[in-house]
Amino acid sequence: MAHLVPPAVARLVRRAARRRDLRRRARRIGVVSLLLAVLVTTAAARPGPAAAAPPVTWRQVVIPGTDGAPLMASVAEPAGPGPHPLVVMPLPWAAGEDQFRRSQLTAAQGGYTFLLYATRGTHQSGGVTDLGGPKDIADVSRVIDWALAHTSADARRIATMGLSYGAGISLLGAAFDRRISCALSMSGWTDMRDVLQNNGTPTLGGLLFTSWGSVTGGADRRGAPLRDFLHWDPARLAAWARPRSPATYLERYNTWDTALFFAQPWGDSATPGGRLGEFFDDLRVPKRLEMRPGDHGGAEFSANTMPNEVSASAMRWLDHTLKGQDNGVAGEPAVRIRPVNSGPLFGAGRPYEEYPSWAAMTAPARRLFLNASRSLADSPAPSDSHVRLVAGAPTVADSGVIAIQATAEAAVGAQLPRPLALIPPGTGALWATEPYPDGRALRGTPRLHPTLTPTAPRGTIVAYLYDLDPLGFGRLMTYAPYTFDDRTPGTAFTADFPLRPTAYDLPAGHRIALVVTTTDSRSLSRNPPLAALTLSSSARSPSSLTLPLR
Known part of the structure; x- marks a missing residue:
């Protein structure tokens, strides 16, 4: 088909192609020259009078x-x-x-x-x-x-x-x-124990750490620490973690x-x-x-x-x-x-x-009691209370996507509010204080002291502290899981464990809410399928929450 193109047009096309090729070469030379100039300036060259950084x-x-x-x-x-x-x-x-x-x-x-x-x-x-x-x-x-x-x-x-x-x-x-x-x-x-577990509960971070170590050759002849993590052997993991x-x-x-x-x-x-x-x-x-x-x-x-x-x-x-x-x-x-x-x-x-x-x-400790009215009060109620939770179902109280959600929220300066009223009965329970007219400052490590009656020898609960606004939306202040082992089914026992340290300014008119569930995405629950537990409080064995508050 070349014979259909007039010679003059063909010459113009060839000239344009040569010009485009020259421009492309010039751009390449310019880019390479610029990169070399940047590297020399950054790495070794002595700056001129206008340069601020030493060589x-x-x-x-x-x-x-x-x-x-x-x-x-x-x-x-x-x-x-x-x-x-x-x-x-x-x-x-x-x-x-x-x-x-x-x-x-x-x-x-x-x-x-x-x-x-x-x-x-x-x-x-x-x-x-x-x-x-x-x-x-x-x-x-x-x-x-x-x-x-x-x-x-x-x-x-x-x-x-x-x-x-x-x-x-x-x-x-x-x-x-x-x-x-x-x-x-x-x-x-x-x-290192804090990487692997939290109050006896295996963490997702610990699973990722030991799995990556195993994939990249970090396991010993027994397959530890990943094997001990998957079979959950806290004693062996603690011994492995100590020198690290x-x-x-x-x-x-x-x-x-x-x-x-x-x-x-x-x-x-x-x-x-x-x-x-x-x-x-x-x-x-x-x-x-x-x-x-x-x-x-x-x-x-x-x-x-x-x-x-x-x-x-x-x-x-x-x-x-x-x-x-x-x-x-x-x-x-x-x-x-x-x-x-x-x-x-x-x-x-x-x-x-x-x-x-x-x-x-750390702020002074204030002890609040979990009462039958689902309130957090300064004294225990005279009547007993019982809340039954069936293990396994996730809730909106979840602590969020590991390594992503909290970072994104801190970058923008606002948390994703959780509609805590949507927690289904039997999967989680909520207790709350009265509104604080002047707000409060939470500084330090809260502790939960619950009375639990399990249906299985082992199990996990997760405790969250939320800033609860007047519309019922919560913003996470801190949380922690807790796992028990070798308990007698049907027999009550008292637990006591810390939540993660935190600093949080509760706005005026907001309440502090405690939410207790059985699972969280950042922890590996130890609950057997369909296991249940009862969280109770009585005058003889009151369940309580200790908060470092100003």
Whole structure:
């Protein structure tokens, strides 16, 4: 068909095609040139008069870990002569190096040698995962050895820091390597038992943690810890968790005077901070604890795209502890919190509440009794009450989608209201206070003290505290499951267990509601099919709720 195209038109088409090809090549050259310019500026070039950031160098490296496992890493450091304080950051499982590149380069521009590495068996590193075990811990020291031999790092000023899995490894590394003078944990754990269970109830986070460890080679010859989790052997799990828990090494931190920084969300569903407050108060070292709204890693998520409050606070702590800067950290109280309902962007627009300790943050305890009228009252009612629950059915009181819902709600500054009146009888029960005309401040760890009569030897209940508005909609303040074992069916017993610590400001005119059900999406209920239990209260054995209220 070419003979149908006039020669003049064909020439015009060929010329246009050549021009398009030249433009495409020019764009490619321009893009490559721009990328090279950005990389050079970010990594090594000395800035001109208008540049604000000092020059840094950046390179990818492979570090031999314990038993020779290759650990993929990168290091950024000031271009000028050292020595420079060293920060070692083990990566979390779910986020790679790129998620922390901005923090890494910013720290290097601030005068730090900053080394990111993927723990064994994760991302591109070799070996198999150790789930916070001895090889993971020893790898921290091997990385420090490498940094001291191959970078401008100062052996007298070394810190570890991390998010999620990397946070736990950072704390554990500091318990075994005395060269580490400072450790920072963001959305980390202090007691591995809190990851696996809550009041004897297996957690969904624990199942995901042990399953992922098994898939990536972290199980031992017996298949533990996943096998012990699936067969639910609390004694074996506790023994496995103990050496992987920073809380086990409390006195070592105190003896070595290791400065410790913690940033934790109130609603962390992966690494709950159930015992963090008590552990923090037992530390006799330079320390800081910051509590914010949200779920696991939520407040830290934007660190690679924009200025981030958690990262900025961590760097202030490092500037003071490693560099000795007089930046105000030394004069600030040890505990800084924002309540669950602090507003959008994880409460960033609200000033911190500051306290000298976790105990000082905790409000005075007030005991309320579960009465037959479904009220929470200051004294037990003279008449007995009984509520029968059949196990298994989910309700609208559920704590929400793990790691997603609480983070989204904290980001926008508003919770999804639950219509608690829609809880079907027999699947859950609700008790409520009278409205508080001036509101209240909940600060600390609530406790539930119920009398239970089961139809099976084992079972699970879930207790929720809700902010109940005048229209009957609830907003979650805190919750916790509780599991019992080896009970005699038909025989009443008294339980006592803590809910998760929280800080929540109850608005004026709202009530506090206690909801009790038998299942929650973040926990693995231990109720046999169609089992039932009765929650009762009497003058002889009153069921009660203790709230830390101001």
